[in-house]
Amino acid sequence: MSTDAVLYDHPGPRARARNRILTVVFGVVLLGLLYWIYRRFDEKGQWAGSLWKPFTQSSTWTDYILPGLQGTLQAAAIAMVLSLAFGILFAVGRLSDHWWLRIPAGIVVEFFRAVPLLLMMFFIFFGIPFVTEKPMSPLWAVVIALTLYNGSVLAEAFRAGVRSVPRGQSEAAYAIGMRKGQVMGQILIPQAARAMLPVIVSQLVVLVKDTALGYIISYSELLQLGVNNVAANFGNVIQAAMVAAVIYIAVNSTLTAVAGWLSKRTRRSGKAPRAPRPAGALVGTAEP
Amino acid sequence: MDVFSDSYNLDVYVTGFLWILKLTAAGTVGALVIGTLLAAMRVSPVPVLRAFGTAWVNIFRNTPLTLIIFFCYFGLYSTLGVTLSDDLELNNYWLGVVGLSVYTAAFVCEAIRSGINTVPAGQAEAARAIGMTFRQTLTMIVLPQAGRAVVAPLGSILIALCKNATIVGTIGLMESSNAMKDLINSNGDKVFTIFFIFAGTFAIVLIPTGYGFGWLANRLAVKR
Numbered sequence: 001m002s003t004d005a006v007l008y009d010h011p012g013p014r015a016r017a018r019n020r021i022l023t024v025v026f027g028v029v030l031l032g033l034l035y036w037i038y039r040r041f042d043e044k045g046q047w048a049g050s051l052w053k054p055f056t057q058s059s060t061w062t063d064y065i066l067p068g069l070q071g072t073l074q075a076a077a078i079a080m081v082l083s084l085a086f087g088i089l090f091a092v093g094r095l096s097d098h099w100w101l102r103i104p105a106g107i108v109v110e111f112f113r114a115v116p117l118l119l120m121m122f123f124i125f126f127g128i129p130f131v132t133e134k135p136m137s138p139l140w141a142v143v144i145a146l147t148l149y150n151g152s153v154l155a156e157a158f159r160a161g162v163r164s165v166p167r168g169q170s171e172a173a174y175a176i177g178m179r180k181g182q183v184m185g186q187i188l189i190p191q192a193a194r195a196m197l198p199v200i201v202s203q204l205v206v207l208v209k210d211t212a213l214g215y216i217i218s219y220s221e222l223l224q225l226g227v228n229n230v231a232a233n234f235g236n237v238i239q240a241a242m243v244a245a246v247i248y249i250a251v252n253s254t255l256t257a258v259a260g261w262l263s264k265r266t267r268r269s270g271k272a273p274r275a276p277r278p279a280g281a282l283v284g285t286a287e288p
Numbered sequence: 289m290d291v292f293s294d295s296y297n298l299d300v301y302v303t304g305f306l307w308i309l310k311l312t313a314a315g316t317v318g319a320l321v322i323g324t325l326l327a328a329m330r331v332s333p334v335p336v337l338r339a340f341g342t343a344w345v346n347i348f349r350n351t352p353l354t355l356i357i358f359f360c361y362f363g364l365y366s367t368l369g370v371t372l373s374d375d376l377e378l379n380n381y382w383l384g385v386v387g388l389s390v391y392t393a394a395f396v397c398e399a400i401r402s403g404i405n406t407v408p409a410g411q412a413e414a415a416r417a418i419g420m421t422f423r424q425t426l427t428m429i430v431l432p433q434a435g436r437a438v439v440a441p442l443g444s445i446l447i448a449l450c451k452n453a454t455i456v457g458t459i460g461l462m463e464s465s466n467a468m469k470d471l472i473n474s475n476g477d478k479v480f481t482i483f484f485i486f487a488g489t490f491a492i493v494l495i496p497t498g499y500g501f502g503w504l505a506n507r508l509a510v511k512r
């Protein structure tokens with residue numbers, strides 16, 4: 001059901017009047033709120049040009065924001081590739097016919113899905129060096145933790161996707177003599193990936209955002225360089241946070257837009273299996 | 289295990305998880321209330337309300353929670369002087385709750401909206417045909433059915449909220465991940481024990497909760 005214009009009738013004169021009143025009332029409340037924020041900023045001198053000026057200088061961008069963005073994108077890119085591989089591997093493991101593969105894969109996936117990412121990151125960054133007696137690089141602490149968590153969530157997404165592929169597909173593949181591995185790799189996984197594309201992409205957006213946790217273990221990413229260090233130099237934490245938020249939103253919106261375009265392309269072939277939706281329940285969501 | 293037989297260490301562990309519990313409880317209430325309101329706004333006939341809901345979702349869903357909580361402390365509190373409690377620790381706690389709520393509300397809103405999409409158009413059309421208003425259609429026909437469809441996604445959002453509560457440690461609250469860091473730094477020889485106790489606590493609570501939500505979702509699902 002498309003949500004617009006089904007829940008309510010085409011507005012008549014009275015409804016239009018009421019909608020106009022609501023618009024005005026909410027508009028006034030919203031403007032009031034914005035004015036309150038403006039006043040609050042004004043009181044604390046947050047509109048001072050000197051706080052915004054650093055963002056018009058190229059050195060702020062080349063010294064802080066762009067290297068930070070590069071750190072974020074680098075960690076995100078490595079973790080994306082690794083967690084997609086991890087996800088496929090463990091989804092296949094959980095779907096295996098052998099109990100000695102199925103059960104350990106299940107335990108690994110369930111465990112890493114339940115452990116908070118930050119706890120994992122702290123363990124890798126502060127705990128592992130006690131064992132190996134070598135310092136851990138912040139980049140790899142971020143990447144490994146992101147891979148374990150997001151890979152496990154993706155494994156569940158792939159598994160739900162494989163289950164949504166109609167049985168006839170694998171039966172037909174077996175009938176023409178394909179082996180188990182071939183059926184999985186050439187028939188089921190590609191269709192599952194297509195069906196679960198929206199979930200996979202929103203999980204990748206979650207991954208990009210979670211690189212910001214690297215700030216806590218002093219990995220040089222956007223929040224560390226672009227907000228923390230800029231604010232330390234210019235005393236403009238609010239302005240720096242706003243600029244960083246806009247950059248994050250732009251990166252993630254681009255990712256979502258690419259995914260929308262991709263899913264439109266695959267839908268055009270008309271053969272993508274639908275995402276599983278047993279008995280009106282929603283299955284498979286990204287985990288923020 | 290002998291790390292935790294020390295009463296100081298045990299106290300660190302218990303306090304850490306109590307903070308997580310409190311953050312999750314208050315964050316859940318905040319996120320559900322704001323999220324439901326946002327979902328209602330996003331399907332309403334008033335364009336300004338719809339635009340507000342859309343803007344909220346796009347902004348907060350695409351911004352890292354770490355940045356939001358960072359902003360709550362260094363922006364709202366340190367710079368703008370928004371104080372939520374006189375006690376420093378409680379102030380950090382409430383700032384964390386605000387951050388968690390506004391962030392998670394965006395996800396709750398989207399879950400409820402996609403739940404509304406699972407309700408067949410015929411239901412709303414029938415409600416309108418017998419003369420129900422927008423509010424009646426939404427609260428008596430659509431939302432009760434949508435609510436049953438969103439149990440599973442809401443469950444995973446709330447579980448994620450519980451895990452995300454550790455991020456409030458960024459602004460100095462001694463929650464479980466900071467507690468673990470402290471214990472690791474003072475007991476370097478028992479790193480694995482400490483990690484498995486902390487991670488295990490989350491796993492033992494959250495894995496059954498996840499299955500519980502799955503079971504509930506199946507039970508409550510509208511059979512179509």
